[in-house]
Amino acid sequence: MTGLIDTHAHLDEMEDLAAAVGKAGLAGVAGIIAVGQDLNSNTRNLEMSASYPGYVYPALGLHPWAISRLDEAQLEQNIGFISDNLHRAIALGEVGLDYDKRVLKTAGRDIQKEVLRRLLALALRHDKPVSLHSRYAWKDALQEVINAGITKLVFHWYTGFSSTLTELIEAGYYISATPAAEYHDEHRRAIREVPLDRLLLETDCPVYYGREQRYRSQPSDVVRSLQATAAIKGIPEEEAATFTTANACRLFGLPVNP
Numbered sequence: 417m418t419g420l421i422d423t424h425a426h427l428d429e430m431e432d433l434a435a436a437v438g439k440a441g442l443a444g445v446a447g448i449i450a451v452g453q454d455l456n457s458n459t460r461n462l463e464m465s466a467s468y469p470g471y472v473y474p475a476l477g478l479h480p481w482a483i484s485r486l487d488e489a490q491l492e493q494n495i496g497f498i499s500d501n502l503h504r505a506i507a508l509g510e511v512g513l514d515y516d517k518r519v520l521k522t523a524g525r526d527i528q529k530e531v532l533r534r535l536l537a538l539a540l541r542h543d544k545p546v547s548l549h550s551r552y553a554w555k556d557a558l559q560e561v562i563n564a565g566i567t568k569l570v571f572h573w574y575t576g577f578s579s580t581l582t583e584l585i586e587a588g589y590y591i592s593a594t595p596a597a598e599y600h601d602e603h604r605r606a607i608r609e610v611p612l613d614r615l616l617l618e619t620d621c622p623v624y625y626g627r628e629q630r631y632r633s634q635p636s637d638v639v640r641s642l643q644a645t646a647a648i649k650g651i652p653e654e655e656a657a658t659f660t661t662a663n664a665c666r667l668f669g670l671p672v673n674p
């Protein structure tokens with residue numbers, strides 16, 4: 417079967433990186449995009465990708481959840497690091513907006529948007545695709561990335577409105593499926609509605625998934641994203657693998673058939 421790409425993994429949070437990468441290889445994972453959320457994880461991502469060349473691809477980002485932890489000098493340091501090192505990364509991410517009440521309490525919409533605009537400008541300058549977080553902020557996030565002139569982007573783990581999904585597809589963007597595709601209604605609807613040529617796979621590991629039985633995910637669980645996606649689309653797993661890997665290679669500029 418075509419090798420799978422985990423297009424959104426927090427590899428710096430793996431308890432045992434070597435074991436996780438080894439297990440992913442055995443499960444048929446052909447590549448992992450390691451997204452970053454702050455200075456520490458961005459630094460780690462660059463190191464890890466050097467240990468697994470052609471397998472772990474680093475992305476550099478600043479997560480909306482991280483903003484409230486930073487004072488002004490640290491914020492500048494974080495953005496400066498991305499600006500200085502984005503040429504070494506495959507993508508900008510994880511960046512975005514999060515309108516969950518608990519997040520808004522510590523980092524309001526205005527500061528989130530301001531940070532996102534500065535980061536998107538860096539993606540444009542370096543001609544890098546973007547891995548976007550958009551929880552409860554789907555419409556604003558779409559408006560921001562369109563206004564910024566971004567053309568290569570994935571709304572990761574999309575669970576938003578069907579109307580916004582239609583608009584983001586028209587704008588040329590992608591969405592990605594996580595293992596929550598096994599049970600989460602809004603996520604399943606988005607996967608059902610998105611055209612096959614705009615769908616990627618991911619894990620967002622080490623996120624915990626499962627309704628009855630909770631488990632801490634790792635990149636090998638992208639197989640679960642694939643199986644759930646194939647079932648939702650009513651196509652063989654091989655076909656879903658071929659499409660999603662080709663899409664990932666196209667969006668992130670990976671070698672074809674990695």
Ligand SMILES: [Zn+2]
Binds near residue numbers: 424451620
């Ligand atoms: Zn993430």
